[in-house]
Amino acid sequence: MSINIPKLPTIRDLDIREKKVLVRIDINSPIDPETGEILDDRRISVHGKYIKEMMKDYNPALVLISHQGRPGEGDFTSLEKHAELLSKYTGVTVKFVDDIIGPKAREEIRNLKPSEILLLENLRLLSEEIIEASPEKQALTMLVKKLSSNVDVYVNDAFATAHRSQPSIVGFPLSLPSCIGPVFEKEIQAITRILNSFESPRIYVLGGSKVRELLRVIENLMRNKLADRILATGLLAHLFLVAKGIDIGVENMKVLEEKGLLPLIPRARYILMRGAPIETPIDFKAKINGEVRNVYVGEIRGVIKDIGNNTVKIYGDLLKDAKVIVMRGPAGVIEEEEFRTGTLNLLESVYKSNAFTLIAGGHLGSMVDENRLNNRIHVSTGGNALLLFLSGEELPALKAMELSSKMFLGW
Numbered sequence: 001m002s003i004n005i006p007k008l009p010t011i012r013d014l015d016i017r018e019k020k021v022l023v024r025i026d027i028n029s030p031i032d033p034e035t036g037e038i039l040d041d042r043r044i045s046v047h048g049k050y051i052k053e054m055m056k057d058y059n060p061a062l063v064l065i066s067h068q069g070r071p072g073e074g075d076f077t078s079l080e081k082h083a084e085l086l087s088k089y090t091g092v093t094v095k096f097v098d099d100i101i102g103p104k105a106r107e108e109i110r111n112l113k114p115s116e117i118l119l120l121e122n123l124r125l126l127s128e129e130i131i132e133a134s135p136e137k138q139a140l141t142m143l144v145k146k147l148s149s150n151v152d153v154y155v156n157d158a159f160a161t162a163h164r165s166q167p168s169i170v171g172f173p174l175s176l177p178s179c180i181g182p183v184f185e186k187e188i189q190a191i192t193r194i195l196n197s198f199e200s201p202r203i204y205v206l207g208g209s210k211v212r213e214l215l216r217v218i219e220n221l222m223r224n225k226l227a228d229r230i231l232a233t234g235l236l237a238h239l240f241l242v243a244k245g246i247d248i249g250v251e252n253m254k255v256l257e258e259k260g261l262l263p264l265i266p267r268a269r270y271i272l273m274r275g276a277p278i279e280t281p282i283d284f285k286a287k288i289n290g291e292v293r294n295v296y297v298g299e300i301r302g303v304i305k306d307i308g309n310n311t312v313k314i315y316g317d318l319l320k321d322a323k324v325i326v327m328r329g330p331a332g333v334i335e336e337e338e339f340r341t342g343t344l345n346l347l348e349s350v351y352k353s354n355a356f357t358l359i360a361g362g363h364l365g366s367m368v369d370e371n372r373l374n375n376r377i378h379v380s381t382g383g384n385a386l387l388l389f390l391s392g393e394e395l396p397a398l399k400a401m402e403l404s405s406k407m408f409l410g411w
């Protein structure tokens with residue numbers, strides 16, 4: 001199976017010096033739903049580092065756009081606090097405006113000078129931004145029309161949103177000379193390294209809560225024969241246990257129901273029947289009568305919040321032999337300290353392994369110990385974007401960028 005990585009324009013191919021540059025970043029971060037505090041700012045710090053370099057090398061006037069959360073969910077918040085953190089990491093005061101396409105935002109953009117940075121409000125306040133459509137349609141949205149006429153070029157540095165065919169990702173490339181940004185470029189380099197390695201076993205450790213997207217990834221991995229083993233954790237493990245006919249208890253079925261995951265059971269069964277190499281945990285951590293207990297499959301009690309001690313050991317042993325590891329999503333509810341052990345122990349196996357490893361996803365990335373990293377481990381800013389690409393899907397952001405380079409750069 002060969003995955004085609006198109007040649008993409010970078011900021012070295014576009015003249016951005018002293019220009020007004022619209023940069024789509026992804027600073028979507030875990031948020032405490034109670035306090036609205038940003039729980040982990042890794043994506044912000046990574047973008048901050050590269051924006052700082054961009055300012056030093058090209059002195060542009062930067063207009064930053066991003067989303068945060070999804071409407072209706074606890075992490076759907078303003079980007080005001082993100083601007084403060086971006087200021088900290090770039091060393092430049094990042095001005096925030098609580099508007100996106102209205103007169104206030106456009107006035108700020110018009111007045112922006114080289115060496116200044118402006119962050120607009122959460123893009124998903126615009127209903128247009130939630131709708132997925134073709135680049136041609138998205139180029140006609142109000143967002144794209146109103147902002148394009150106020151900037152010179154568009155840079156897509158939101159690798160983590162590259163799998164969404166939303167206007168801020170695929171609309172601007174058809175409207176402005178465009179390129180990918182430095183964060184995006186680094187991700188493509190890491191992916192190329194994985195795709196060029198034909199060593200096995202290739203082990204995927206998949207967890208977290210975005211189960212629907214993970215099933216799509218697993219289907220692609222199987223179709224393209226890219227995974228030797230898939231170790232399920234997080235809510236994905238709940239789903240596959242149920243699909244195997246295992247009783248996970250009423251409380252855990254309720255968790256699946258509340259997350260809208262019950263309709264995915266037949267699809268998970270079909271995946272298993274087709275022989276997907278999916279391993280499920282043999283034990284879990286749950287809180288019973290206020291105490292954290294290790295419970296075994298077959299006698300599950302309480303709400304499962306992490307993988308158990310024996311699963312950690314078995315998964316850890318399997319990872320010892322891996323040549324390539326892709327890890328996505330935490331193994332448990334890492335927001336609660338007592339349920340971080342599974343995730344931290346799996347990461348420990350990664351630090352000790354000799355495999356080339358990709359670590360994907362905001363929550364998992366926040367658990368990584370930066371001091372234990374080496375050049376075999378790439379901590380991606382992307383989650384599902386990375387996995388979908390690695391499993392052979394065409395990313396809308398890349399397709400739009402290819403169209404753009406034909407239109408504006410004559411490539």
Ligand SMILES: Nc1ncnc2c1ncn2[C@@H]1O[C@H](COP(=O)(O)OP(=O)(O)O)[C@@H](O)[C@H]1O
Pocket residue numbers: 207208209210233234235304305306328329330331332333334335360361362363364365383384
């Ligand atoms: N057993 C579990 N039960 C409920 N939620 C879980 C469980 N395991 C993990 N999660 C949740 O998954 C979420 C992170 O998933 P996801 O967004 O897919 O990961 P990432 O941000 O790394 O991409 C966390 O909020 C965590 O609480």
Ligand SMILES: O=C(OP(=O)(O)O)[C@H](O)COP(=O)(O)O
Pocket residue numbers: 026028069070160161164210361362381382383384385
């Ligand atoms: O966090 C993100 O994706 P991820 O959870 O796959 O890493 C991106 O910001 C995309 O967010 P979305 O999945 O709400 O479109």
